[in-house]
Structure formats: C-alpha cells, structure tokens
Amino acid sequence: MNEPLLKVKELKTHFQTERGWVTAVDGISFHIDEGEILGVVGESGCGKSVTSQSILRLFDEKYTAQYDGQILFNGEDLLQIPLNEMQHIRGNDISMIFQDPSSSLNPVYTIGGQVAESIMLHNNVSKAEAIEKAVALLAMTGIPSPEKRANEYPHQLSGGMLQRVMIATALACEPQLLIADEPTTALDVTIQAQILDLISDLNEKLNMGVMLITHDLGVVAQMCTRVVVMYLGQIVEEAEVNALFSNPLHPYTKGLLQSMPHLEGPRSEKLHVIEGSVPSLNNVPQGCRFAPRCLFADETCLKKAPVLEDIGGGQLVRCWHAQKIKEEEEGAYVAT
Ligand SMILES: Nc1ncnc2c1ncn2[C@@H]1O[C@H](COP(=O)(O)OP(=O)(O)OP(=O)(O)O)[C@@H](O)[C@H]1O
Ligand SMILES: [Mg+2]
Incomplete structure (x- = not known):
C-alpha cells in the first residue's frame, strides 16, 4: 500500500498566552492521499487554521508556539527538519491559500510580478519566461484579460480576483499538496463556485492533494471524498463524505x-x-x-x-x- 502524501500523527500545537500555555490543537491524526480532497469542518475557533498553519510550521517556535507529534510528508517528518528546509518545502511542495487574501499579497508589486517571483524562486527560468508562465496561470484561474491584469496592483482588483491571484501564486510551483483555508469565504456565490471549480480542475490535472477547510458542509458534499469534523482542538468524527451525510454519528x-x-x-x-x-x-x-x-x-x-x-x-x-x-x-x- 502506498504511503499517504501527508500523514499527521497526534499533532499538538501549544501557544504561550498571557494566561499561560494553551493547547489549540490537541492530538490530531489524519491523512491525505495523493490526488485526494479532504474536507475539514467545524465551528469558528475549533482549530482548523492552527492545524493547517502547523503543517507548514508557520508559528513562532522560538518564543510562543510549540508542536508535538509527527507531520509526515512523503514519509519525512516536517517537525524534525531544519526551518530552512521547511522554507523550501513551503514554496515547492506544499502551498497555502490563506483565509484573508489581502494579507498575503504585497501592495507595492504588480500581480504578475508577484506570481512571476514565485515561479522564479522555484524554477530556473528567465524573467520573461516567468512572466509568460504567470500570465498563463492567471488565465487558468479564470482572470479575464490576464496580460492587462498582470500589470495591475492588488488594490485595483476585487476580492474575488485577489483570491484567484493568491490561488495562482499558490499553484505557481505545482505543489503536491494545496492547503486551502476557507478559500471562498466573503466572496459572492458565483465567484465561490468558480473558485471551487478551479480547485477541483487543478486537483484532477495535477493530481495534487488538497486540504479544504470550510464552514460550509455544502462545499464538502460537492468537493470532497473524506471529511474530518473538528471540535475544540480535536477531531470528533472522520468519515467518507457519503457516510457522514447519510449517517452522522457524533452529536x-x-x-x-x-x-x-x-x-x-x-x-x-x-x-x-x-x-x-x-x-x-x-x-x-x-x-x-x-x-x-x-x-x-x-x-x-x-x-x-x-x-x-x-x-x-x-x-x-x-x-x-x-x-x-x-x-x-x-x-x-x-x-x-
Ligand atoms: N497565535 C495564537 N496564540 C494563541 N492562541 C491562538 C493563536 N492562534 C490561534 N489561537 C487560538 O486557537 C484556537 C483555534 O483557532 P483557529 O484560528 O485555528 O480556529 P478556526 O477553526 O480556524 O476558526 P475560524 O473558522 O474562525 O477560522 C482559537 O481559540 C484561537 O483563539
Ligand atoms: Mg480559520
């Protein structure tokens, strides 16, 4: 049997707060296979974002955060590797779409420049080639007139367009795993549907695994094969999507x-x-x-x-x- 692409074992994420250490993610285990879309659901504050950001070790381990457990990516424990290697994995093998698109784009660079930058960081290509590839990626995310848009700055684009740019940036390195944290929150319904279609298209084309975090069980039903339900830092139920919808067992x-x-x-x-x-x-x-x-x-x-x-x-x-x-x-x- 093939090893899963991602296997998280007994992950705990602790934070130092004014009131002492808290454990925001408390012993989570799950896996994602190559080409699989796993749904992660649960009310606000249950630890979905902390789990996803822990996979990329985005918290400050020096002062305020501490992890326990294992995060095996292609069999290698990401919690054991040096942070500079982690940096390499972040841009090359695992990408993330954050809950808030505006915070992850730089306002002083053009859209095309930022996507091209991400391509150049991870591929040995010339600037001209990177820009050409960036425009193609923007087109793939459904941005109209991508050549023109590539020269625009983040403030010139709507929320839905920015979300697509962030998806284009996240996909620039053709990751094996995409972590999408509420990729459609705050977007209008039509754009939501387009972005979700895009993620499933790319999941099929690139055979990439996807961790799809959402509040919306309708989205899970439409996109995912398996789903984990989180409550207060733990998984309370994990099932195939059909089983979960026809026969949910946890209250x-x-x-x-x-x-x-x-x-x-x-x-x-x-x-x-x-x-x-x-x-x-x-x-x-x-x-x-x-x-x-x-x-x-x-x-x-x-x-x-x-x-x-x-x-x-x-x-x-x-x-x-x-x-x-x-x-x-x-x-x-x-x-x-
Ligand atoms: N850096 C931090 N320091 C201390 N506590 C934190 C930190 N980041 C998150 N938390 C706490 O961890 C818990 C889980 O937060 P998280 O952001 O993962 O929730 P979520 O499931 O993503 O919620 P939402 O659906 O609103 O995005 C919350 O109680 C939050 O306050
Ligand atoms: Mg969140």
Whole structure:
C-alpha cells in the first residue's frame, strides 16, 4: 500500500498566552492521499487554521508556539527538519491559500510580478519566461484579460480576483499538496463556485492533494471524498463524505448538519443551531469536550474523555454513545 502524501500523527500545537500555555490543537491524526480532497469542518475557533498553519510550521517556535507529534510528508517528518528546509518545502511542495487574501499579497508589486517571483524562486527560468508562465496561470484561474491584469496592483482588483491571484501564486510551483483555508469565504456565490471549480480542475490535472477547510458542509458534499469534523482542538468524527451525510454519528456532526440550510425545505423553517458556544482553551471541559452542549450527555460524558474509535466502515467517532446511536439509527432504518 502506498504511503499517504501527508500523514499527521497526534499533532499538538501549544501557544504561550498571557494566561499561560494553551493547547489549540490537541492530538490530531489524519491523512491525505495523493490526488485526494479532504474536507475539514467545524465551528469558528475549533482549530482548523492552527492545524493547517502547523503543517507548514508557520508559528513562532522560538518564543510562543510549540508542536508535538509527527507531520509526515512523503514519509519525512516536517517537525524534525531544519526551518530552512521547511522554507523550501513551503514554496515547492506544499502551498497555502490563506483565509484573508489581502494579507498575503504585497501592495507595492504588480500581480504578475508577484506570481512571476514565485515561479522564479522555484524554477530556473528567465524573467520573461516567468512572466509568460504567470500570465498563463492567471488565465487558468479564470482572470479575464490576464496580460492587462498582470500589470495591475492588488488594490485595483476585487476580492474575488485577489483570491484567484493568491490561488495562482499558490499553484505557481505545482505543489503536491494545496492547503486551502476557507478559500471562498466573503466572496459572492458565483465567484465561490468558480473558485471551487478551479480547485477541483487543478486537483484532477495535477493530481495534487488538497486540504479544504470550510464552514460550509455544502462545499464538502460537492468537493470532497473524506471529511474530518473538528471540535475544540480535536477531531470528533472522520468519515467518507457519503457516510457522514447519510449517517452522522457524533452529536456535534448531527448538529452541524441540522444547521445547514435546506434549499428544498420550507422557507419559514427555523434554522437549527447548536445551543451554547465553544468553551475557551483555558477552560477545556474535563470529560467529553462537547458534553456541556450535548443532548446525549450523561454522567460518564461529563467525567471521562472519549477516544476516537472506528465504529465500522472506517467511520471514526469520539463519543461514548456512538455505538448506541448507530444501532438506533440502523434499527430505525430497518423499521421504515
Ligand atoms: N497565535 C495564537 N496564540 C494563541 N492562541 C491562538 C493563536 N492562534 C490561534 N489561537 C487560538 O486557537 C484556537 C483555534 O483557532 P483557529 O484560528 O485555528 O480556529 P478556526 O477553526 O480556524 O476558526 P475560524 O473558522 O474562525 O477560522 C482559537 O481559540 C484561537 O483563539
Ligand atoms: Mg480559520
């Protein structure tokens, strides 16, 4: 069996804060195969961005951040290599699309110049060749009149266009792995769809693996084969997309799915939202982290933390009641 492209094992990311050390990502394990799109979902603050930025070791390890565990990329542990080698991997093998496009582009350089720069950093090509390749990449991301746009500055482009430029920059090195952190947040629906189409096209053409972080379960259903659901720094469920949508087993996943707007549902239907809010990292519940908000919680849940367990068919769930919920749902299915 082939080694996965990325295998994250028991990753922990700790931060030093004014109130002491906190563990924002607490023992996460998952993998991404070559050519696979993995979805990562969960409410705001559950650790999606910290996980993705930890893979690239973007936090300040000297003063404020510390990692534990393993991040195996093509079998090599990225947490063990010197930071200058990490720099090389960042631009060549793993690329990232950040949540906020404006922060990752330099306002004083032209769009084309920035994409070309990224190409020149990683390929032995002349400036003219790099600019030609940059224009081709901008065209590939669906930017109209790419030759003209290449000469413009970031402030001359709309949010959707900037997002495409960032995608072009991220793809300039033809990465084996693309990490896309909410690549379509804050974009209008039409542009969202175009950008997602573009990512799936490139995923097929380049056979690159994609870690797709999103709030939007509709996007997961459309794009991904497998999905991990995060809650308060941990994975609470991992499953094939079809299994997750047809048979979510963690009460948190069920809550997330119920909070999805149903297009075909009656207009007046009230959106179900999960009661309560995510506890702070300084105040992590002692037992199951979701227990204070969970309708299924009992004494055990409040006292003892459940582990992530295979409930069958490769569906992993971190819940004391997962087996019971599964049996009840199978029973209900047989009865109807
Ligand atoms: N540099 C840091 N120092 C201390 N705590 C941090 C740091 N970066 C993130 N955190 C904390 O880690 C937790 C996870 O944050 P993260 O940004 O990963 O959430 P997220 O799932 O990406 O949320 P969103 O959906 O809003 O983007 C949060 O509680 C956040 O406050
Ligand atoms: Mg985030």
